[in-house]
Amino acid sequence: MSTTQSDHFKQRRLVEFKDGCRYGRFGKTKAYELIARERIKAYKMGGKTLIDLDSIDEYHASLPRVESRAMI
Incomplete structure (x- = not known):
């Protein structure tokens, strides 16, 4: 299996937005900034945002x- 195919079948570790913020040690404003700058990935499932x-x-x-x- 090629790298591209194995990446396609890789299990994503998705969590709810607030849990992603807790895991990343940042607040929701920073999370939205990182998503907008495409530094972290987010997905929509119904009305929920998953990170x-x-x-x-x-x-x-x-x-x-x-x-x-430090000075020596």
Whole structure:
């Protein structure tokens, strides 16, 4: 099976909006901003917005590392 096919069949880890915010450690305003900027993925199911936890993991992994400015 090719990578594209395996990605298609991959189980998504979707949670309700508030649980996605809790998992990502951000509020709803930041979540909507990240969705609009396509940094995290969201889906609609009926009237509910579901957030993909893998996209939150990818977003966190992309954040820049803080460099220490400690003086020796």
